[in-house]
Amino acid sequence: MAGSLDFGALKGLKVLELGQLIAGPFCGQLLADHGAEVIKIEAPGIGDPMRKWGQAAPLWWPVVSRNKKCITLNLREPKGQDILKELVKEADFILENFRPGTMERWGLDYETLSAINPRLIMIRVSGYGQSGPYSSKAGYGSIGEAMGGMRNLAGDPSTPPSRIGLSIGDSLAATYATIGALMALYNREKTGKGQVVDSAIYEAVLAMTESVAAEYSHSGYNRERTGSILPKVAPSNAYPTTDGDILIAANQDTVWKRLAVAMGKPELAEDPRYATHKARGERQQELDKMIADWSKDKSAQDVQTMMDEHGIPAGKIFKAEDMFKDPHYKAREALIEVDHPNFGKLAMQNTFPKLSDTPGQVNWPGPVELGQHNQDIYGAVLGYSETDLQALADEGII
Template identity: 40%
Template sequence: MKNLPLDGIKVVDLSAALTGPFCTQLLADFGAEVLKIEPPGKGDMLRAFGPPYLKGESPYFLLTNRNKRGITLDITKEKGREILIRLAKDADVFIENYRPGVKKKLKIDYDTLKEINPRLIYCSISGFGQTGPYAERAGFDPIAQGMSGIASITGWKHTGPVRVGVAIGDSLGGIFATYGILMAIIERERSGQGQRVETSLLEGLISVLGFQAAKYFATGERPEPLGNDHGMVSPYGTFKTQDSFINIAAGNQGMWERLAEALGLKHLIQDERFRTVPDRVTNRSELGKLLEEKLAKKTTKEWGEILNEVGVANGPILHIDEVFQDPQVLHQEMLLEMDHPTIGKIKNLGFPAKLSRTPATVRRPPPLLGQHTEELLKELGYGPQEIETLRKEKII
């Protein structure tokens, strides 16, 4: 096997749920050695999320924990904390999602661990940040979606606020945590020093407010939900066809003109209501009705072929089962299969970042609860009798 970009990087992963585990899976996919630490008996809270379950395992847990070794450890007990400290002594990265007060109480905060390992990159993920008035508040994805403004601009005026259909705040938090960790690793090559990396669900979501924030900054006016339309471009949204729906994004003047010609609406190009981008945004509703009158005459597939031929960005609205049958998705290997020790073959999401010489690989399935506990303790120098004692004392 070729060397991977993060070979030799040891990650102690104390995080649970989605954000932290997603971050460490991104690192693990590219070669980092990730040691996933879970409480004995119950494990990561995500193991309980369901139904459905696959032979007792949560598919949600399986989605974000491949390429890791798993150890159970009660870090609230002194012997458990001692083992954690030994794992952290030569680690490159330590990641956790405790509230600030909890990690200080457990004596596993950054200031404590950097005295033991000055090169340690310590990543904290939270709902709202490590300091400030909300620092000690519990935070989950829908809470952050609401407080970031994302929910207020999703949906339509008549629906009220709508949550994005996946845990987008958790996923963004994991991506930004990975980004911060990689920056710290690069900087450490120059300074030789570790540092603290912090991110939160709230900050990640605010950072992608995009054109809605831009509109607010420019006008001081509160953005409102626009459904599937774009606030600053038109036509750019979802339209009804003969049999279903189609997304059309006429992202520039040339594309708009090609769209109008393809739909037999060439006369609209010089119509004063639709001549420029601002004109079309102002008269979006009228334009949408005219487009849908034409789009209703053919199927989504037929329109897709016509619009692709003339270079107008478009696409169908696929259901999840259809996504994983789509030829482009399969070509890009965004559906993976791996062998799991108790389930057998399981499906998983592919690698969204492709590297030509050192691509991501699947090397391990998600660990069973405590699967590698003895293996890791032996690597630390613990003997069979010591391990048995730790088990009896419910440290592991």
């Protein structure tokens, strides 16, 4: 493939990214963030719908496709499928999030591709996984969040289940896909063989649901929506101040003692009604009212200062504008600016996690033009000439 990127722990690895939207491409973003050469393949004349998504402007695309090179290829045509097979020869990963069965219909199943390149790792992200009675159903992140148990727990019990305002199901599936890909890579180092990574949205969500299944299995308890609290975990909530709510989390015994001192009521630390985690859980509403009565006449900053002085986890509820003003964000470069040909200096989140010796970085935002790297990839990898590329374009292959 075209020259590798010269940074990151994954430098030298080559990824072919198929699919669209978030569940697959976010996995590709994570790999590209840490130096893998990710070649995103889009349908000619169409491209990924993410190119047009965003609230104020189409700004999702520059984030999810950053550091990637983009080419066009019609995978529905035999000639396009043959070209992909040529590209597979040099790839470490092929990433897709089509509905299960699509790759098989195109003759691009893992058995076929691994025969070409036995070291190939296929990363497959879908709503329900590659097997089971639901596997062929259409699956979006929101549906996976519901099936995985998250949606039922989100929001206030007086309202229908809420969405948290992000495509968390897609992103979780992509994150688990990335973890699986790196596990498969480690195994390949020992065996020389690739394998399939099967990441389902509903299972990635399920993995985040803590003891929900165990609680039901053991005692028949169905956890339900509880708004801004976790039942029996107290005190831990949002509390009012004169200029907005502040979160305080003092549910651990030692931290509760420090909060009692900060509120000027040190005797509460040893009061048997509040001294233990279990006791505080039984008096959750009572404690929340007590703390709210204490905090409501103080500024958020005054409360934050007292919490910091006493070693109590606390903080404001951030919006984007708060992130740009925050000194910790600045010190750790959690937000960065990237030059974009259309949007100028475009701010976005940095690469995470931070690695001490081989950090990730953002070299460029998502390519603007559809097929922007066709010449780069097809010329360098397959030796296609300008004439070859024009003929393929005329046929609708690229």
